[in-house]
Amino acid sequence: MSLMLQPLRKYAQFEGRARRSEYWLFTLFQILVTVGLAILVGITGASVDTLDVPGKEPNLLGGLLAFALILFWLAMIIPSLAVTVRRLHDSDKSGFWMLLHLIPFGGFVIFIFTLLDGTPGPNRHGPDDKGREGFGQGPAVVHHHHYAPGTVPPAES
Numbered sequence: 001m002s003l004m005l006q007p008l009r010k011y012a013q014f015e016g017r018a019r020r021s022e023y024w025l026f027t028l029f030q031i032l033v034t035v036g037l038a039i040l041v042g043i044t045g046a047s048v049d050t051l052d053v054p055g056k057e058p059n060l061l062g063g064l065l066a067f068a069l070i071l072f073w074l075a076m077i078i079p080s081l082a083v084t085v086r087r088l089h090d091s092d093k094s095g096f097w098m099l100l101h102l103i104p105f106g107g108f109v110i111f112i113f114t115l116l117d118g119t120p121g122p123n124r125h126g127p128d129d130k131g132r133e134g135f136g137q138g139p140a141v142v143h144h145h146h147y148a149p150g151t152v153p154p155a156e157s
Helices: 002-009 020-044 060-090 095-102 106-115
Strands: none
Touching (some): 002 020, 095 106
16 A cells, blocks of 8 residues: 555655556556546536526535545646656656657557566666666676587687
């Protein structure tokens, strides 16, 4: 649960990196709250149409729930942008990639970026939260070659 709400603790923090789990759990949180409030608004029968009907009382509870839904959406704008920028940083991309939302299918590209694993090791946006070493930073890789039985591999120089 704490990882799901981590972007709220980092409300307007656009620096650093966000793992996939942080991003997608926060997205799940937003979906669950939005759907839950929308269902409650629907159950209470809230409608702006009732405000214009003479003799029809406006639905106060439904109106409050609809207001809460709008307030929730507004409150989630900044943390949603921040966690998405940090998610892009995890794959060593600039937050300016968010401008792709302004072109057709740009949101789909951002969606794909949020699905991809981050760069291993530190990058220009901070250390790897998974604790992985970057490319070429770990121990030397030993390539194992297969030789025919009874033969000796050539001496390394």
